[in-house]
Amino acid sequence: MPIELKNVNYYYNRGTSMEVHVLKDVNLKLDRGEFIGVIGHTGSGKSTLIQHFNGLLRPTDGQVLYDGEDIFGEGYDRRALRGHVGLVFQYPEHQLFETDVFTDVCFGPRNQGLGEEQIKERAEASLRLVGLGEEFYKRSPFELSGGQKRRAAIAGVLAMEPDYLVLDEPTAGLDPGGRDEIFHVLQTLREERGIAVILVSHSMEDVASYVHRIIVVNEGKIAFDDVPREVFRHYRELEKMGLSAPQVTYIAQALRERGLDVDPLVTTVPEARDSILKALEERKHGC
Amino acid sequence: MLRDVTLGQYYPVESPLHRLDPRMKLSATMLYIVSLFIANNPACYLLATAALLLAIRISRVPVRHFLKGLRPIFMLLLISMLFNLFLTGGEPVLVHWAIFTITWPGVRQAIYMAVRLILLIMGSALMTYTTTPTSLTDGMEKGLRFLKAFHVPVHEIAMMMSIALRFIPILADEADKIQKAQMARGANFEEGSIVQRAKAMVPLLVPLFISAFRRATDLATAMEARCYHGGAGRTKMHPLHYQSGDRIAYLLLFAYLAFVILLRVIL
Structure with a gap:
């Protein structure tokens, strides 16, 4: 059940002096079970792009197919x-409106027209997934902490049991603790439910260690679409787009320039550690 | 979508109208509206329409944009037309059926009312399209300064207005975002009975109100932090001065007004 975008173009304010060509001839295919990072500088069109995945925006030109059907x-x-492709917007806690957390999470499944029993089951299951226990059910969403609010909002989308979960900057404005909580939830999600997670971010650091595929959006075009290692190979071009490779990649590059034989394309800290240790070991033997 | 609120938003193009002093545009709009109520015969309205179209032409804002801005007041227009059509008495009677009576003065009144409303909306839209909210309130503050003598807090009112105007696009954007977020959760804003649709607004309005309050608090803190203490002793970055273009515009404005009065008197 892939999501496919075919030659998608999108304009804001078409035909006025404020016309902006946001997406330029985008072709993409997203499959079930993937873990994808969508990366781009502010204003690159990444948020516009993901709103095409569930038909919130209609392409000015081109087609969006879900499961082969034109949406x-x-x-x-x-x-x-929208039940199949769950979309969590930036600052999703701003969408909370009910008097208590549990009822708010029920909003999605209720809109899907499910029975009362099933709604409750799903709400409970998704609240458990995001780590909000029963003591939170009757609390007002507005008395929670920032990270808890965000998890409650994510649970609201999860309760619809989507096959794809798209999250726009899910960690923006959270402290490191809140950020780790969110990433932890996303990993559990993939492991327990096997749904595709699509993570939108402007930070390579966040994305590099989790995703298996990176889509780089630059000025409305898909610049790169590959595994992280291959994408970071182009780190000089990424810099021109206002992006960067993860810090460890730079450290590895710098070490290499100073004559240590490390793999220049490491993307995560553990990878870098192994590569550096190996290089040091070899150097020792060489001497 | 809510983003499409064209009424009252600045339209950024370069034109002589955009460059005029905001005080000039404010008084022009006011006098134009007065002229619409002075007008009482077809010739006056023709002149008013022609003047507006000319001004729109000079402003380089597409007419299409104005028509789009008229859409939200369509219902109001329709209702006021119907009321005028059926509730104006007089002679001669054109149609009489059951409790409905349509008279010739009624028809005339309805048409005049519609034209008047359309021109009024388009005229004031022209001002907001060609003037940024900041310069608009600047103009208002300076133009109404004389009211200070009567203890009217002119600066405070102008500040409140500029903040309110500044928040319109922000809140419209916000509403659009929240609406999309709720639609992503399967909310349905488009179908159902009136009661259902009113209920469907709750998930939109509650977050919108909360966000408005949050933004208001943030703004108040930011102003406080920059030592805002009202208008006393505050200087302007761009003080307003009339240019030659404004004088010409004033001349044209008074000529137009004189013509309208003349047409009313002689016809």
Whole structure:
């Protein structure tokens, strides 16, 4: 059940003096079970791009297919689609509105027209997944901490049991503790439910250690679409786009320039540690 | 979508109208509205329409943009037309059926009312399209300074207005975002009975109110932090001065007004 974008173009304010060509001829295919990072500088069009995945925005030109079907074809049920492709916006805690956490999480499944029993089950299951226990059910969403609010909001989308979960900057504005909580939730999610997670971020650091595929968006175009290692190989071009490779990649490069034979394309701290230790070991033997 | 609120938003193009002093544009709009109520015959309205179209032409804002801005007031227009059509008495009677009576003065009144409303909205839209909110309130503050003598807090009112105007696009954006977020959770804003649709607004309005309060508090803190203490002794970065273009515009404005009065008197 892939999501496919075919030659998608999108304009804001078409035909006025404020016209902006946001997406330029985008072609993408996202499969179930993938863990993808979408990276781009502020204003690169990444947030616009993901709103095409569940039909919130209609491409000015081109097609979006889910499971081979055009989601803007006649009679296509886009509300049902939004249950399959869950989208968590930036600062999702701003969408909370109910008097208590539990009822708020029920909003999604209730809109799907499920039975009362099933709604409750799903709400409980997703709150458990994000690590909010029963003591939170009856609390007002507005008395929670920032990280808890965000997890409650994510649970609201998870309760719809999507096959794809798209998150726009899920860690923006959180302290390191809150950030780790969110990433922990995402990993559990993939392991327990096997759903595809698509993570939007402007920070390579966040994404590099988790995802298996990186899509780099630059000025409305897909600049790179590959495994992290291959994408970071182009770190000089990434810099021109206002992005960067993870810090460890730079350290590895610098070590190499100083004559230590480390793998220049390490992307995570453990990888770098292993590579550096190995290089040191070899050097010792060489002497 | 909510983002499409065209009424009252600045339209950034370069034109002689955009460069005029905001005080000039404010008084022009006011006098234009007065002229619409002075007008009482087709010739006056023709002149008013022609003047507005000319001004729109000079402003280089597409007419399409104005028409889009008229959409939200369509219902109001329709209702006021119907009221005028059916509730104006007089002679001669054109149609009489059950409790409905349409008279010739009624028809005339309805048409005048519609034209007047459309021109009024488009005229004031022209001002907001060609003037940024900041210069608008600047103009208002300076233009109404004489009211200070009567203890009217002119600066405070202008500040409140500029903040309110500044928040319109922000809140519209915010509403758009929240609406999308709720739609992503399967909310349905488009279908259902009136009661259902009103209920569907709750998930939109609650977060919107909360966000408005949050932004208001943040703004108050930011102003406080920069030692804002009202208008006393505050200087401007760009003080307003009339240019030759403004004088010409004033001349044209008074000529137009004189013509409208003349047309009313002689016809």
